[in-house]
Amino acid sequence: MTRTVPTTPYTDQKPGTSGLRKKVKVFQQPNYAENFVQSVFDVIDGKAGATLVIGGDGRYLNRDVIQKAIRMAAANGFARVVVGRGGLLSTPAASHMIRSRGALGGLVLSASHNPGGPDEDFGIKYNIANGGPAPEQVGDALYARTKTIDRWLTVDAPDVDLDSMGEVVVGDMVVEIVDPVQDYAALMETLFDFPAIRAAGLTMAFDAMHAITGPYATEILERRLGFAHGTVRNGTPLEDFGGHHPDPNLVHAHALYETMMAPDAPDFGAASDGDGDRNLIIGRHRFVTPSDSLAMLAANAHLAPGYADGLRGIARSMPTSAAADRVAQRLGVPIYETPTGWKFFGNLLDAGMATICGEESAGTGSDHVREKDGLWAVLLWLNILAARGQSVDGIARDHWATYGRNYYARHDYEGVDTETADALMTALRGALAALPGRTVAGLTIFTADDFAYTDPTDQSVSSHQGVRILFEGGSRVVFRLSGTGTTGATLRVYLERYEPAGGDLDRDTGDMLADIVAAADEIAGIVRHTGRHAPDVVT
Incomplete structure (x- = not known):
């Protein structure tokens, strides 16, 4: 039975470029998370009989908010909620799950590359049916609703066992606990030449930063691609990311950088962030900036089966360097310069105007989902390395000699x-x-x-x-x-x-x-x- 809980608004729930991010203690205030989730449900249409995806990066408070969101979804008329086992779903995997399940949308619980733990950060983002972040007009309506909300809806039901796969019923709604990795890994196998990567004999180091990509990287890199056990470092997601900042840059992934600059460095090094949508690319003795990585991936994407027919266009955020512009010019495809925020790319991808997109803040992706995708970028790099038979440094030097x-x-x-x-x-x-x-x-x-x-x-x-x-x-x-x-x-x-x-x-x-x-x-x-x-x- 639906229960109505009276509440009063908070004044600080304006979503940013990637949802609402605040300190954990802010979200722990009475009704704070519930107000925001209910405001999402109040401004979206079509909830009756629909499917909702819920998952996050495993940071502190994820499980608590997921339990609340499940009960609230049941009270708001959803027919099915799909949740990653353990409450886990990387942001790109959540995007794929929304798209493949025909869901109305999804709640992605993450503060991305921000630190986690009881005294650190938490976040909630709503993604729409295309799998991408809610557009500005939805965000504006959501913020307006948070300022007037006076009640939220729930059902009285026990917590769901998030660690056991299968289906249970909450209220009149089915809750399905699914493997968070398998569907995403299967999608990657349709885009890249896994046999060629396996046959190339490459060595690599991947730092999952005790964040969400650990299980994904272990399954794909070590099990499906045959990289040595231990290739994935810091592969167990932790609520506080091991006390570290899960941002894949040269400051917070410095140990990986040191590994890749050593005389006995492996062929390829990479890292991903808290929720799995960002990437760091380092070859043996060669760091590749995210802006250069976007340009080099676009120039060589045709070497991967999923992009063999070429690109329809390239999009970059305005602060991202113009390196990709020169690739687009040579390929004879459009280049789009957008504001920061993946939602702007989503429109271009949905319209078939762009294939590959990227941001200087270590986010790259393509039209396979509607979010940036850290492991996707790593796998495309591996496919290019296997196809060209060159080092990262060799590919970079050739690229600069061609494009500047x-x-x-x-x-x-x-x-x-x-x-x-x-x-x-x-x-x-x-x-x-x-x-x-x-x-x-x-x-x-x-x-x-x-x-x-x-x-x-x-x-x-x-x-x-x-x-x-x-x-x-x-x-x-x-x-x-x-x-x-x-x-x-x-x-x-x-x-x-x-x-x-x-x-x-x-x-x-x-x-x-x-x-x-x-x-x-x-x-x-x-x-x-x-x-x-x-x-x-x-x-």
């Missing part, structure tokens, strides 16, 4: 006071009109703008997506505030220098970007506004 090189880095200033960060961006936007033609740190500004995007599929407009400063010669700096943190603001500064083919293609990235770093501080007044003389993280 976009030296690239992102500087993150984390936990900046929100008012301070907003003041910096406001001042920067106010100075845009006067910047073109100005010379800063030896660089002449060609143009400057506040990026706005008109979606070619529905003509919707997204404004104020980040400030772009473009210098003569193809270099640039981009400033934006991130929506993925839980405290303060993260100022992200994206630095890019283009060196054409035949130029200086194997220099230290820091050296090549030094003048752009100086220009960025002079233009935006980073030290003056924040008091920070160096970023917290460089990727």
